[in-house]
Amino acid sequence: MNRLAIALGCSSLVLAGAASAATYTITVEDLVPGGVATGQPLSPPVAVVHDGSYSLFAAGAAASPGLEIVARDGNPMTLVMEAEGASGVSYVTTGSAGPFFDSVQFTIDGNPGDLFSVAMMLGRTNDLITGIHDVVLPTSDTVVMMTNAYDAGVEMNTGMIEDIPFYGNSGVGPDEDGVIAMINSYTIFNDPDFGQLDFSFPPAARITIEPGNTTPVETTTWGAIKGLYR
Ligand SMILES: [Ca+2]
Numbered sequence: 211m212n213r214l215a216i217a218l219g220c221s222s223l224v225l226a227g228a229a230s231a232a233t234y235t236i237t238v239e240d241l242v243p244g245g246v247a248t249g250q251p252l253s254p255p256v257a258v259v260h261d262g263s264y265s266l267f268a269a270g271a272a273a274s275p276g277l278e279i280v281a282r283d284g285n286p287m288t289l290v291m292e293a294e295g296a297s298g299v300s301y302v303t304t305g306s307a308g309p310f311f312d313s314v315q316f317t318i319d320g321n322p323g324d325l326f327s328v329a330m331m332l333g334r335t336n337d338l339i340t341g342i343h344d345v346v347l348p349t350s351d352t353v354v355m356m357t358n359a360y361d362a363g364v365e366m367n368t369g370m371i372e373d374i375p376f377y378g379n380s381g382v383g384p385d386e387d388g389v390i391a392m393i394n395s396y397t398i399f400n401d402p403d404f405g406q407l408d409f410s411f412p413p414a415a416r417i418t419i420e421p422g423n424t425t426p427v428e429t430t431t432w433g434a435i436k437g438l439y440r
Pocket of ligand 1: 338364386
């Protein structure tokens with residue numbers, strides 16, 4: 211069974227000792243065109259509130275074991291556990307129960323001045339991720355960020371569906387002993403319906419950070435796309 215297809219329960223954790231915090235509404239929108247047919251599903255976003263001693267990801271750094279699993283398979287669980295166990299982290303959540311093509315919305319607890327990072331996989335790739343890192347949580351302004359795509363440096367970009375979880379093949383691509391690096395294009399070479407598919411970035415997604423607690427509405431198309439994972 212392909213691990214990206216496993217429905218994952220939303221996981222939220224407020225760490226012991228955390229001071230009372232403000233609530234922020236986070237919206238993650240998939241901006242890669244094409245939807246289910248030719249687009250990029252985003253894996254459940256791993257969202258972390260932290261201080262400067264923690265890093266979810268950064269260009270030039272090697273991916274952590276948890277981020278490697280996100281990048282290869284889209285499964286957030288190990289990365290969530292890593293963050294929950296890390297010093298300097300005050301809040302961890304996954305923004306959706308499964309991959310999505312449109313948008314998801316969720317809330318986080320944090321304080322103005324805290325740092326906020328999000329990472330998720332572009333599902334129709336070997337090991338591309340997108341997200342934001344070390345963004346300062348605002349006091350009252352809404353922050354809107356267009357995200358870059360990054361090669362996580364853990365699996366070679368073969369572009370062959372035999373190595374890609376969207377096509378039902380998880381974690382089987384050849385290893386790449388690299389570091390996280392921004393990437394502007396990616397190609398699938400043997401899509402069964404379309405042959406070659408070319409993607410260009412940025413943007414990959416738009417992430418909105420809105421102070422205050424509006425009512426989160428999850429609009430994932432998970433149910434609709436579930437049948438595609440096989
Ligand atoms: Ca790669």
